[in-house]
Amino acid sequence: MRRALVAAAAALTLTIAGGAVTGAPAQAEPSPGGPGLGDSYFPDYGNSGYDVDHYDIRLRYDPATDKLSGTTTIVARATKDLSRFNLDFLLDVESVKVNGWTAGHARRGGHELVVTPARPVTKDQQLTVVVKYAGIPSQVKYDGYTAWTRTADGALAVNEPEISWWWYPSNDHPKDKATFDVSVSVPDGVEVISNGVQPRPPLPELLGWTRWSWRSVKPQATYLTFLAIGQYDIVTDTAPNGQPVINAYSTRLGEAAGAARASVERTAEVIDWESGIFGPYPFEAQGGVAAPPDGIGFALETQTRPVYSAGFWRRGSNPYVIVHENAHQWFGDSVSVKEWRNIWLNEGFASYAEWLWSEEQGEGTAQELFDFTYALYPADDEFWQVLPGNPGADRVFDGAVYDRGAMALHQLRLAVGDDAFFRILPRWAASHQYGNGTIEQFQTLAERISGKDLDALFTTWLFTKGRPELTGTAARHTAATPAQPKSWPKLRQAHDLLHH
Structure with missing residues (x-):
């Protein structure tokens, strides 16, 4: 301590010359915030120089014209002296x-x-940034596409890894989570669904218009914030843990309506089961949205209320996609990726949750599903050339991230045993709750709990091209000629639609 004090005193020695004091350190000039957070896959996503605490999004939307107008208020804190800063936005x-x-x-x-x-x-310094804007989101394109989906009766603001650019200005990266208030005025008879809870019922505004309000009180990534606007039947209930359950069904589902309800209405049951494996559910509400047939072609784990393509009900009910998207509430939503290269922490875990559900329901064990998946892809298949631990920016949602990702977790389970494995999952969810994580941090945790060196396993299954050879415990567990588990058709249906 003495040496540090002496050095500091020397650095600040003052020279008296002509009555003026010189030698004092100059004050740094404010500088611009960065136009990105340096993500290795998407370096210009997000912005540096500030951290957002809350978004208040207040909009007016007309389905007839697709015109969106309004004001977003951003409450943030500067992390440096700023001369200017960036927001991610297109309107x-x-x-x-x-x-x-x-x-x-x-x-x-x-x-x-x-x-x-x-x-x-x-x-x-606290920043209150108020942005007033307008536009027709479906006509605004970035790199040739729009993430905003216009439907016959409204719109869907649902996409990954980016969607906010088309409807509210933001610091668009999972590392900067915030709480949200979303309020949208629409013509009477049109419904608006978003995240969290309704702090007040829909309120009449001007003649012919109604305002819908939603609130998210837990930290939430920007891409997990959504809008579903149109003709919806909204069903409310109470979950076993006492939370509100809010499900919404497009009135245009047609023959798929029954299958959609038979699936989405099991959300509270699924979350109750997942809570027994992953730990307490981390958010304030539950539910799901069954989108119209002309909506999205995938499902997304939008926080507290996943949104599902109508295609999932094409061949009947599908509880597996419900399991997948709600597993993301722990793995992806509460614990988000620190960088997008860590996407395995989202998709591999949610896919393995489907295998665990299959095991629970008696429709095929996780081992049988591993065997079947391993046999499904020949050694020379392109599937084995994608690295789940680092797939590349253009293959973030490749099937290998999901399926080989689930296989990697099953190998971890075999290597450490069920007792350690089912302690690792909830510990990971709890230790990084409402924050971010990396694959390396997960490996460290798994090694600490299991007492095993897992470097070879993670390297082989996540970071090495080619079909891994099964040896030791893995080889003993794997059947030579696996039969198709009963759950596989539903898993395959979910698999085909999930990748977007």
Whole structure:
């Protein structure tokens, strides 16, 4: 301590010359926040220089024209002295205010909205950023596409890894989670569903318009925030843990309506079962949205309320997709990826949850599903060339991330034994709750709990191309000619639609 004090004193020695004090360190000038967070796959996603605490999104939407207008208020904290900062956003901006003062704003490169405050922003200062905007999201494209889905009776703002750009300005990366208030005014008779709970019932506004409000009180990533607007039948109930369950069904599901309800209405049952494996459910509400036939072609684990393509009910009920998307509430939503290369922590875990459900329901053990999947893909199949632990930005949602990802977890289970494996999963969910994680951190935790060196296992199953040879315990468990488990058709149906 003495040496540090002496060095500090020397560095700040003052020289008196002509009555002036010199030698004091100069104050650093404010500098721009970065246009990205440096994600290895998507380096310009998110922004540096500030951290968001809360989004208040207040909109007006007309399904007849697809016009969206409104104001988003962002409550944040500066993490450095800022001369300007970026938001991720694509719609036309009318004005921006920072702490009540009109700020400059300009579009700069793709999805970047550059904001220049009228007054300096200092580190740790609270920022209240108010952005007023309007546009027709379905007509706004980035790299040739729009993530906003317009339907015959409304719209869906549901996508991954980006969706917020088309309906609210944000710091768009899972590392910057926040709480949300979402309020949307629509014509009477149109429903609006979003995340969390309804702090108040739908309220009449101007003649012919009704405002719907939703609130998320737990930290939430931007891509997990959604809108479903249109004609929906909303069903409410109470879950075994006392939480509200809010499910919504497009009124245009037709012959698939029964299968959709037979699946989504099992959400509370599924979450209750998953809580027994993964630990207490981490959010304030439960539910699901069965989208219309002209909606999305996948399912997404939007926080507290996953959204499902109508295609999942094409061949009857499908509880496996319900299991998959709600497993994400722990793995992906509560514990989010620190970088998108860690996507296995989301998809491998949710896919293995399907195998565990199959085991629970007596429709095929996890070992039988491993055997069948291993035999399904010949050694020379491209499937084995994708690395679940680092698939690449263009293959984040490749089937291997899901299926080989689940296989990797099964190998971990065999290597450490059931007692350790079923302690690792809830410990991971609890130790990183509402935060972010990496594959390396998960491996460290698994090694600490199991007392085993797992480096070879993780390297082989997540980071090495080619079909792994089964040896030791894995070989003894694997059947030579596996039969198709009863659950496989439903798993396959979920598999084919999940990848987007």
